[in-house]
Structures are given as C-alpha cells and as structure tokens.
Amino acid sequence: MKVFGIVASRRRLGNSEILVKEALLRAKEMGAEVEAIRLTDYE
Structure with missing residues (x-):
C-alpha cells in the first residue's frame, strides 16, 4: 500500500x-510505503 501526504x-x-x-x-509502521510533500515548496 502507498500513502501520500500533502501539507498545504x-x-x-x-x-x-x-x-x-x-x-505517515x-x-x-504498518508496512505502507509513504511520501509527503509541502505545497509551499512548489510555485
């Protein structure tokens, strides 16, 4: 499973x-593949 977090x-x-x-x-810890991004890091 993949989990994607978005911080705005x-x-x-x-x-x-x-x-x-x-x-995340x-x-x-439950075995998911995780990734997060911060929207303010992008234009």
Missing part, C-alpha cells in the same frame, strides 16, 4: 504538518 499550510512545523507526519509514521 504555510506554517512550517505547524499542527497540520505534525499531524500528517504522525499519520503510523502507516509506515
């Missing part, structure tokens, strides 16, 4: 990013 908040390490990272960590 402008605040670095804000609540949204923390929650996405935590969810749990998914990875």
